[in-house]
Amino acid sequence: MIGQSGIAVRTITRAAASSVAELAKYGVATIHEAMGRVGLMAPYMRPIYPGAKLCGTAVTIFAHPGDNWMLHVAAEMLRPGDVAVLALSSDNADGFFGDLLATSFRARGGLGLVIDAACRDVAELREMGFPVWSKAVCAKGTVKATLGSVNTPIVCAGALVRPGDAIVADDDGVVVVPKARCAEVAEAAGKREIKEAATRKRLAAGELGLDVYGMREALARAGLKYVEDEASFAREFKK
Amino acid sequence: MIGQSGIAVRTITRAAASSVAELAKYGVATIHEAMGRVGLMAPYMRPIYPGAKLCGTAVTIFAHPGDNWMLHVAAEMLRPGDVAVLALSSDNADGFFGDLLATSFRARGGLGLVIDAACRDVAELREMGFPVWSKAVCAKGTVKATLGSVNTPIVCAGALVRPGDAIVADDDGVVVVPKARCAEVAEAAGKREIKEAATRKRLAAGELGLDVYGMREALARAGLKYVEDEASFAREFKK
Amino acid sequence: MIGQSGIAVRTITRAAASSVAELAKYGVATIHEAMGRVGLMAPYMRPIYPGAKLCGTAVTIFAHPGDNWMLHVAAEMLRPGDVAVLALSSDNADGFFGDLLATSFRARGGLGLVIDAACRDVAELREMGFPVWSKAVCAKGTVKATLGSVNTPIVCAGALVRPGDAIVADDDGVVVVPKARCAEVAEAAGKREIKEAATRKRLAAGELGLDVYGMREALARAGLKYVEDEASFAREFKK
Amino acid sequence: MIGQSGIAVRTITRAAASSVAELAKYGVATIHEAMGRVGLMAPYMRPIYPGAKLCGTAVTIFAHPGDNWMLHVAAEMLRPGDVAVLALSSDNADGFFGDLLATSFRARGGLGLVIDAACRDVAELREMGFPVWSKAVCAKGTVKATLGSVNTPIVCAGALVRPGDAIVADDDGVVVVPKARCAEVAEAAGKREIKEAATRKRLAAGELGLDVYGMREALARAGLKYVEDEASFAREFKK
Amino acid sequence: MIGQSGIAVRTITRAAASSVAELAKYGVATIHEAMGRVGLMAPYMRPIYPGAKLCGTAVTIFAHPGDNWMLHVAAEMLRPGDVAVLALSSDNADGFFGDLLATSFRARGGLGLVIDAACRDVAELREMGFPVWSKAVCAKGTVKATLGSVNTPIVCAGALVRPGDAIVADDDGVVVVPKARCAEVAEAAGKREIKEAATRKRLAAGELGLDVYGMREALARAGLKYVEDEASFAREFKK
Amino acid sequence: MIGQSGIAVRTITRAAASSVAELAKYGVATIHEAMGRVGLMAPYMRPIYPGAKLCGTAVTIFAHPGDNWMLHVAAEMLRPGDVAVLALSSDNADGFFGDLLATSFRARGGLGLVIDAACRDVAELREMGFPVWSKAVCAKGTVKATLGSVNTPIVCAGALVRPGDAIVADDDGVVVVPKARCAEVAEAAGKREIKEAATRKRLAAGELGLDVYGMREALARAGLKYVEDEASFAREFKK
DSSP states (O other): TTOOOSSSEEEEOOOHHHHHHHHHOOOHHHHHHHHTTTOOOOOTEEETTOOOEEEEEEEEEEEEETBBBHHHHHHHOOOTTTEEEEEESOOOOOOOOOHHHHHHHHHHTTTTTEEEEEEEHHHHHHHTTTTTEEEEEOOOOBBBSOEEEEEEOOOEEEEEEEOEEEEETTTTTTEEEGGGGGHHHHHHHHHHHHHHHHHHHHHHHHOOOOHHHHHHHHHHTTTEEEEHHHHHHHHTTTO | OTOOEEEEEEEEEOOOOHHHHHHHHOOOOHHHHHHSSOBBTTTTTSSSSOOOOOEEEEEEEEEOTTTOOOHHHHHHHHHHEEEEEEEEEOOOOBOOOOOHHHHHHHHHHHOOEEEEEOOOHHHHHHHOOOEEEEEOOOOOOBBBOOOEEESOOETTTEEEEHHHHHHHHTTTTEEOOOOGGGGHHHHHHHHHHHHHHHHHHHTTTTHHHHHTTTOOOHHHTTTTTEEEHHHHHHHTTTT | OOTSSSEEEEEEOOOOOHHHHTTTOOHHHHHHHHTTOOOOOTOOOOEESSTTOEEOOOOOEETTBBOOOHHHHHHOOOOTTTTEEEESOOOOOOOOOHHHHHHHHTTTOOEEEEEEEEEEEHHHHHHHHHOEEEEEEOOOBBBSSOOEESOOOEEEEEEEEEEOOEEEEEEEEEEEEEEGGHHHHHHHHHHHHHHHHHHHHHHHTTTTTHHHHHHHHHHHHHHEEEEEHHHHHHHHTTT | TTTOSSSEEEEOOOOOOOHHHHHSOOOOHHHHHHTSSOOOOTTEEEESSOOOOOEEEEEEEEOOOTTTHHHHHHHHOOOEEEEEEEESSSOOOOOOOHHHHHHHHHHOOOEEEEEEEEOOOOHHHHHTTOOOEEEEEEOOOOOOSSSOEEOOOOOTTTTTTTTOOEEEEEETEEEEEEEGGGGOOOOOOOHHHHHHHHHHHHHHHTHOOOTTTTTTHHHHHHHHHHEEHHHHHHHTTOO | OOTTSSSSEEOOOOHHHHHHHHHTTSSSHHHHHHTTOOOOOTTTTTETTOOOOOOEEEEEEOOOBOHHHHHHHHHHOOTTTTEEEESSSSSOOOOOHHHHHHHHHHTTTTOOOEEEEEEEEEHHHHHHHHEEEEEEOOOOBOOSSSOEEEOOOOEEETTOOTOEEEEEEEEEEEEEEEGGGGHHHHHHHHHHHHHHHHHHHHHHOOOHHHTTTTTTHHHHTTTTEEEEHHHHHHHHHHH | OOOOOEEEEEEOOOOOHHHHHHHHOHHHHHHHHHTSSSBBOTOOEEEESTTOEEEEEEEEEEBTTTTTTHHHHHHHHHTTTTEEEEEEEEOOOOOOOHHHHHHHHHTTTTTEEEEEEEOOOOHHHHHHHHHHEEEOOOOOBBBOOOOOOOSHHHHHHTTEEEOOOEEEEEEEEEEEEEEGGGGHHHHHHHHHHHHHHHHHHHHHHHHHHHHTTTTHHHHHHHHEEEEEHHHHHHHOOOO
């Protein structure tokens, strides 16, 4: 149940390591396209420094505004290659996470954090190279008083995340790949990249997308009307 | 007509290249002041990397939420020195533009993009040095199904842009200079810079703006009252 | 009175220089914790470039939307080690501050600016190394027509600031330390850092926060239930 | 020029009274569709009470944040049947307009106000039946210190408004009809209403839009796949 | 799969009618508490008129920004007692729904709409008594060009909704009750109401929540310190 | 100290009842003007039903996101004529307050609530006629786990509120009158209303504000230029 509190699941099935390694080769935009344009978190989730990138398996956390207790419970569940993903029961931008937790997560093999709240100590995190995607940066600390859950399904920034799903994040945002689809998505992403490389070459040479993608006929069918100049436009469509 | 769909104008009158070259010497803040404090887009339009800067002539695009078809139509209209400027018919932050379109735009001589929506592939765009000002970054792709227009007047981020107007953009935002005013504005901007350089020298030497700009009398006339210390303030204006 | 207009206080009592120097050793998150989790401005106050940091004493400014006149009045009040802090009577994101005022402020010994509005010339400010925390960046200029106040108490981004209070700002945000509390807070911050260093070492070695902070018992008392795997979870909490 | 300050135009050409009377018969959504889906202001423009409705000719006002001086200049320009439309040079939600100005506007024949800022005295305005569309309600007053303009083209809430254009506003928002297009748009709106009435009857009788609009074939062509039940869905698209 | 496009499921299992009838007796806040404080949509989902209330079973719709085609496909799936629930693939506030679709939905037995986008014709919908919860009101129309899905799981305003789940909505917002939990939740809600009625009586008689809920000891344990007056407070906690 | 946690002050000095009774005669906009345009809370604070109005003395509450424990502590401090005013340590829109607390508050003589968070049970509160100003409406409940404070100074929606200050709220928003200034402000408000009544009469008779307030000369001095018609405007200010 989404938003169940008081539960921590110790053992989860993770996306296959080989598939995650494949996914790691591609950017978020490519993977999202390869999945059929689904799986993205909302665009307010931004990396705390440019160039941040990660690909790993989700340990999910459900917590309450102003309370980061569950991040400590989650630390114990982290395995090398995991990404902590935290959703809140309601909007709040407190600083749930800082360099101490990052130190702990890294020691456990955690690769980074995706948090629908804020983090702090961003200068230290940048220096550590510990990537975080968050909706804000805020120095405000939290309490440890109310139970949430660890490793139950969550909705984070509009995306459903199940424990063990693959998480890919870069400058373009965060995408969730359901564990059962990782291999298939990685393969589709690879094909897409090959196709895009060919397209890029043609576009770089000055060919138009109109021709490369064969759009001219569809545009005509849709009724696009070319007029020669602004004077003609003004004549036909008097403002 | 603003928001007319289904039209693409092939030939537009652009701001004179010499005036655009003049404008390129100045920053957005200076040009906006030189124009009489008008012409700015809303401040939510931000460069995708710090230090981005451009000055060129507008090829305007009107499109619909979630649909980037018209960017392909616009590519054909780009001439060296142009800047693509896209407005939407309603709020949406999908990733309308990425490195493939940037490759195509650059091959056509396009200098950059100003888009009242989101772009993606920002790591690649940063590496290419292809500057974009947008209201968001988002990996989400778009469809190609509904006609908008190219090279008709648009309202982008609150500013009216006519095809061929000069667009200047930097870390401070985006300003539109109507093509007929470019020479005059560049000249005014130049004069302003000269004046500011002199002022900067005086301020750097420790003179106060109060004296440099001769504000003391106006402040007194407006009724500004100086009190010596906090105790006097507390006595006179008991909280 | 908060929001009193038409007053400028010439002499203010500043936090003791020695305490401010002590505070300067710590980050915003540490100081906020050391104060008992109070004193922070809202997280929308962001530095204009990463890595910005300052610690100084507040010269407070109260101004009105679209009008930066009082910044010039404030320049005269700045002493070496001061930070200008500006609050508005209502929401507005005009560019109240640019490189000329920064030049003037620096010449007077001003360390930086905290402004619940926007600034401009950010490329120049970055180059000067003049740090600003603001809610936006905007090229739009302002008028000089309406009186506000200088060195009266203000509410800036949700925090009460009295003239002479210490202001500490970094990548995590802005915190206000009341002048009477600076020594005590610096001391508490120092103790906290020592304790955190020890904790960091343990966490880096792989110990869990659950054990370092002794949370296991409290979690059990609160009712946290560990289940072994997803299948058990699904059985007990059928979705 | 959009955003020109210091100008007040006394005499403007207004949309023909007969066309405005025709437009007044239709709602905003209908007129917007009849125009080809253009002309709407942004949806943050809301009536201050439910059921507000107006249709009149625009007297345009350009003003600056926190300064309502131009509303007084505009009062003199109002003729019976006019609607005041105010745009700001930058974001601000002060209370520019209250019951005194409403009394004055009404005495001049003004029908209402559309303002990209806030108004106040809303209880009194509701009682007077003086309709206002605004982006906020706020008690905060304004100064009268800086010139804007009256009866020059403006961009209000994203829509271009020229003096004399028709403004239609209701619970659904605000639409601008360029004065030259009023007759044509009113006619198209009338036709649309007739068509909608027929459609409404069929839909009320239980016919489906799929059939009324003949969408089944296009859906099939686009690839819509019907599956019989959730089990089949789960089989085909394993999560 | 969340966000799957191109699928419409004809037959879904709905929450039992008897349980839905039970749930209809309670408000959203009560049900959300009875569920263990989960299941709410984000608070930006507001009714288009005060006093709107509904309880029914979800027909889910996934659509794309600016495109309401799937609402027509959904109409065919509606059975008496159903509520249409629409999620978008990305943020957009176009007017996806108006009085024609409401007429059609009602003819099919639909009770109302929950839409993470905007609706229009709100005056007509209010008159019809057709309740809608949306994130905005907007006259802007949509196209019918891109496939989404009907009756697949969606995330709407942060809440996971499966086809056939119970939807309860009133002035306080929207809550989703998974179909398997409806009976249990209705029962818990009933018990809660009985308990609250007793509490209400005691509170109305002047008893304090501190005593009714027995909070005094816990507050003391947490360290709450009562001081007699402001002077004592000021002495102990010098500002 | 703003944001001090763990303190509840039992006895506070309230604004004199006679002055509060005087203030109750005036609207928020009038009082704010009478105070010299200060004291307003941010305009996002809205009444939960139109026509809500109150005037009373503040019992202040400082609380943390998602935790309404202190509202129960505050109930004991309420005296007839009081208004509870709640500020949070950080942004959160949970439903801190509902009809049970309203029943308790009313039984203690409380007049209403001003809360920089959300409330719920708004249909019941409307029926009870218990007015609340909040930043949102949300069904989501809260925990009772973390101490805040009661009757210490707070910053609520940008305004400093001290225990016992007068709070006036209506459809236009919320204004705080420091207890020491209530008599003076009520008197000034009364004078303002008399003056406004006279002005209203003149404006209703068709006189212009330009003449009533004698603005013509100042406008001329500021440089306002009247042009006869749009053609003249276009000639002088070619777009």
